[in-house]
Amino acid sequence: MVQTLARAGCDVTLVLKAPVRTGRLVDPLRALPRVTVLSPHEEGLAGEGPMRPAEAAAVIARIDEREPFDLAVVRGRALAGQLAAGPLRGRLWTYLTDVPQSAAEFDGKARGDLRRIADASRLLLCQTEELRGFLEAAVPATAGKSVLFPPVVVLPDGLRPRAAGSPDGRLRLVYTGKFAPRWNTLEMTRLPALLRARGVDAELHMVGDKIHQEAGFAAPMKAALESGDGVVWHGGHPRAEAMRLTASGDVALSWRDMSMDTSLELSTKVLESGALGVPVVLNRNPMHERLFGADYPLFASSESDVVDALTLIGKNPELYELAAERCRTAAAGYSLDAAVRRMRGYLDTTFPAPRREGRLKVVVAGHDLKFFTKLLDHLRDRPDIEVRLDKWPALKTHDPERSLELVQWADVVICEWCGPNALWYARNKRPGQKLLVRLHRFELYSGWPLKLDIEAVDKVVCVSPHYASLTLETTGWPEDKVQVIPNWVDDEQFDRVKLPGARHHLGIIGIAPSRKRFDLALDVLEELRRDDPRYTLFVKSKLPWEYWWIWERPEERAHYEEVFRRVRRSPALAGGVVFDAYGRDVPAWLRRIGFVLSTSDDESFHLAPAEGMASGAVPALLPWPGADTVYDTRWIHATPGDMAASIAASVAEGRWEDDRETARAQVRAAYGLRVVEDAWVDLVFGVHSGNAEPSAGYVRLTDGKNDR
Structure with missing residues (x-):
């Protein structure tokens, strides 16, 4: 780890847990450039013998006071737990090895410890894909933060591998x-x-x-x-x-x-x-x-x-x-060079290069930021942007004094959701202050956009061309006020090795409410299983009765009673449908999935197929309105029968590997997290400088071409 960080461009301080009794391990590290080996015992910062976790955390905090670290890589659950409550919170890159590795060992204390460590860590470094997937399923807080850092093999200078050839003699x-x-x-x-x-x-x-x-x-x-x-x-x-x-x-x-x-x-x-x-x-x-x-x-x-x-x-x-x-x-x-390339990627993501001198002051305001989390993290990471939050407790509830204070401070305001928050900031913004509003499907039919003073807004951001068109049609706003920046897909998190059998596994994420059309997904599965019983449909979703607002509606209840009766009774579906728990461990779940289905009556964007594409699965969509403005038409099928035929042909004709690589390349270019982050940064700086258009355009998936 020390060698990797140093070669990746960091100045590294290695804090030793115990007094040095032999130089076997430490002396080679002392000789490395950009590396400082610090012994708290020699400096009088620690008592005799190896430091226990609480003592080590206190010593590290004192060392950090002298010259604060940008990141702290820590190995060991007990020490990480101590540091999670201290001043290095948010700067921890926790290397997880000593964790329970079976469900039986994972008691409430272990789960609680790891949740607190995950909340306090910027990254969780996992040795293997198996460990990462297990953690994400057991502790949801680790999802999205867990990245791979496999063991690193470094051969000592001058040591040559064994000569090729079988043993000669003993x-x-x-x-x-x-x-x-x-x-x-x-x-x-x-x-x-x-x-x-x-x-x-x-x-x-x-x-x-x-x-x-x-x-x-x-x-x-x-x-x-x-x-x-x-x-x-x-x-x-x-x-x-x-x-x-x-x-x-x-x-x-x-x-x-x-x-x-x-x-x-x-x-x-x-x-x-x-x-x-x-x-x-x-x-x-x-x-x-x-x-x-x-x-x-x-x-x-x-x-x-x-x-x-x-x-x-x-x-x-x-x-x-x-x-x-x-x-x-x-x-x-597992070479050192491979580890350095991996580490540089994590460092570049966490510490992006500045685009300007000074810091642009940006406020993000909204009641629910779950669709803006990664973008918010990126804005906060940037050295040229300072971010403050105006977190509304509810859709129509906020602290007006806090909001007015932020209005006086900000250069740019981003309203997540075109709701009461956008109406308030449009009324109260300062002259010259820039206002960006992100509009989702939910608000379009709520009436709030028609009350918005569009002249006070610099840009309204929609996630797809179809909903941008609907927004213009519904509101009559000037066309230059509406811009498309798509939803993001954390393509690096989803890029994981597929498990055996994935090419015969279909996946659907979210089956409620009934307009998700789980019944059409079953049509596809029945068609496939008539010829090949290896096809299986995996369902990752809350069940409809877990949503009170769905289950209290008689027509919704009737729909699902019929659907689940069909799953139980259809000979073609017997043993072919697997229900998995709803959770944040979608990237790990997608390792088993070869095709991700989208059978909805309507969607604004539908992120699930894009997440599947990033995982190396092939998307399969029915033509909900606007699907062809988000996804390549090669993945869109007129009927469930056509969808089943396309899936069967992809597997039987040996095209699945090529299809999934095409899909993965498309989603990286159009909806990859870095692409969308850059588009938002372009917009934030562009509107601040008076340039209405961002410097990088939005790329949508098309049949063989990228349109900007």
Whole structure:
């Protein structure tokens, strides 16, 4: 992490938790440019021994007072929990590793701790996609903040990987790390003798000096290290020497107790061995299968599995080379260069470059900002904009004194929703002050736009060309007052590896009220399952009876009673519809989805297909009014039957991969978060300078072209 941050352009201060007793790890870091290694114990800031979380949080806060940090990367749930309540709140980039990794372990305290940490963190760094998805489902507050920071493999200077080729002579096994029961290190010491009985001459080299002191383990482990048959114990060594010993081996061991098969973390030592060209024995789980391939020859879950696998590759050079190549290929994606590129992306997003000197004063006013969150974060992040909120407690309720104070302060006011907030600011704005209003579908038919003094407004922003046209038609406003800036899709958050079987999985997000036309989605599914029962419809939605205003209407209730009766009774639908809980973990849920459906009678934009496209799914829409102004017509189908035929053809003709890459490229260009953020920044600065048009136009999806 220190090397990555430094190479990404940061000045890094590493605060040490404990007194330095050996320079094995610290000395190489002290030698790096732009890195300061700070020992609170040497400076008299800490007492004796390793700092406990509360003490460490207090020490870090004191160091921050001297020269405030822009961001603080912290590892460890207990320490992060302490810092979450302190002055570094909002600047934390929390590296999550020591979290419960099963639903059974996730008690109320763990969930509460992680929610507070998520609320206080700007980013949550997760080692694996599996860990990120689990956290987002268990703790909704982590959704949207969780990003990947996989383990980083850095080979020491001068260390060369193992030469290619199968073992010549004795098979050298190697293990580096701690000695603990669940790491199967005692069982490993029996392998040389077991292999010899199979006709494979082998020896085991073990590197490390930390023996866990569990009763019944420590003494036998130490005895096996010192005098085990075929065991060579090298003791503790600096990381570079330990890796040199690994490179001199033929096979590395990372075989663990089966209780660890559900781990959501990825061993750095496994990747280091791969980078050194040394194949690894490890447990089979979905994460390892994705990384090494389901047919990797060195998966093992028991002692007999390990002996079988080592015997097989000891006698079959071609299998040994296959395993080594798989490990080299897997490790290549975890280089320091890859980590630096990833980190620079996060830094550029969090600390955007300024466009002007000084700070433009911007007020954002509204009762509900859920559709403006990412845009608000971006405006706040900018060094050339200062943002203050006028948060109305309700649609028609606010603090007039607070609003008047903000009117006197602001250069630009953004009203989220064209409601009473927009009417108030239009009446009370100062001469020369700029007013932007974002209008949603809800307000268009409410009557408020007709009461708005449009002459006091610089721009009304609509999310699609269709609703911009409806707004002009309904209000009679001048055309130059209305501008389209689409809804945003956090394309980076949705860009995740698909799970097996996704091409046969349909998804629909939100099925209430009845105008969402869940019944038409069922038509599509029935048509597909008549020929191929692998097609499944996944539904992520609150159910209609969870919305009181829907369920109290007799016609809505009748519609859903019929729909759910059909799901229960239709032979074609039997086992083909899965209902998933409503929640913020949509990016993780979309990993299993190959097609996202939009079967509504009407929508203003419908974000779900765009989110699906960003995830690498293919959108499939029925022609609700204005759909062709938001989405490419290739994804729009006249009837449910046509939609089913298109989906079946995409899969059967092998076009699904190409279709989904086309869709992903389209949504990034038109609705990607950075594109929409830039359009809003262009608008904010443009209206302030008197330029009515932003410098970057809105791009809509078209059939083969981008229109600006």
